[in-house]
Amino acid sequence: MKFFIDTANLDEIREAYDLGVLDGVTTNPSLMAKEGIRGEENVRAHYKAICDIVDDNVSAEVIATTYNEIIKEGEALAKIDDKIVVKVPMIKEGVKAIKYFSNQGIRTNCTLVFSAGQAILAAKAGAAYVSPFIGRLDDISTDGLALIEQLVQIYQNYEFETEILAASVRHTMHLVQCAEIGADVATCPLSVITGLLKHPLTDSGLEKFLADHKKSNS
Ligand code: E4P
Numbered sequence: 001m002k003f004f005i006d007t008a009n010l011d012e013i014r015e016a017y018d019l020g021v022l023d024g025v026t027t028n029p030s031l032m033a034k035e036g037i038r039g040e041e042n043v044r045a046h047y048k049a050i051c052d053i054v055d056d057n058v059s060a061e062v063i064a065t066t067y068n069e070i071i072k073e074g075e076a077l078a079k080i081d082d083k084i085v086v087k088v089p090m091i092k093e094g095v096k097a098i099k100y101f102s103n104q105g106i107r108t109n110c111t112l113v114f115s116a117g118q119a120i121l122a123a124k125a126g127a128a129y130v131s132p133f134i135g136r137l138d139d140i141s142t143d144g145l146a147l148i149e150q151l152v153q154i155y156q157n158y159e160f161e162t163e164i165l166a167a168s169v170r171h172t173m174h175l176v177q178c179a180e181i182g183a184d185v186a187t188c189p190l191s192v193i194t195g196l197l198k199h200p201l202t203d204s205g206l207e208k209f210l211a212d213h214k215k216s217n218s
Helices: 010-019 029-034 042-055 069-082 090-104 116-124 134-139 144-158 174-181 189-197 201-215
Strands: 001-008 024-027 058-061 086-087 107-111 129-132 165-166 185-188
Touching: 001 010, 001 086, 001 189, 010 042, 042 058, 042 069, 058 107, 058 201, 086 090, 086 116, 090 107, 090 116, 107 116, 116 129, 116 144, 129 144, 134 144, 134 174, 144 165, 144 174, 144 189, 174 185, 174 189, 189 201
Parallel strands: 001 024, 001 185, 024 058, 058 086, 086 107, 107 129, 129 165, 165 185
Antiparallel strands: none
C-alpha cells in the first residue's frame, strides 16, 4: 500500500519523507489555506516546493467547477512538475475533464467521492486515483471502510486500473483496516503515519534491553 501525506505543510512532508515511507502528497484548498498560501503564483510555487521534496504523486486540486476552466487550471497545474496529479472534484464537469486529462496522459485524482457509483464513473473516465473520504462518511454515521471494501471488489471485477486512494483517514486503525481490505493508497495526516510506530511493549521492551546492557557493561 502506498502512503501519501495529507497536508500542505512543508515541514511535515519533509518529516514523513525522511522516514523513508512516503509515496506522495495530497492537498486540498482547505489545507493550502491552513498554511496561509494565497494567490495563484504562491500556490504554484508551493506545489513546486512540495514536488522538490518528494519523489512523485503530488495532488494539486483545481478550484474551477466548469469544464473549460477545469481544463485550463489543470493543464497549468500539470505544467508545474511531472510529479503533479491534477485533483478534480466528482462533479459532472469534473468527470468530463478527467476523461480529457486521461486522453492527454495527465494523471488525475478524483476527489470528494462518497459512493460506489461515483467511483465507477471516475474509473470509467480514466482517473489515476479515486479518493473515497472514509472519515467524512464515518462522521455522518455511514461506514467509510465498507465503501473501500465495495470498491476493491468492483474494481477487481472489471480490472479497472484506477487506484483506490483512501482519504480522510483519521486514525491508525483506519489505515490498518484499509491495508487489510486492499486499498492501493491511504492518505493521512503525519500523526497517523507516526502513530503506527507506537506500541507500549516496544517502549518498555527497549527500556529493559538498554538497562540490561548498561548493567552488564558497567
Ligand atoms: C483527500 O485528498 C483530502 O484532502 C482529505 O483526506 C480530507 O480529509 P478530511 O476529511 O480529514 O478533511
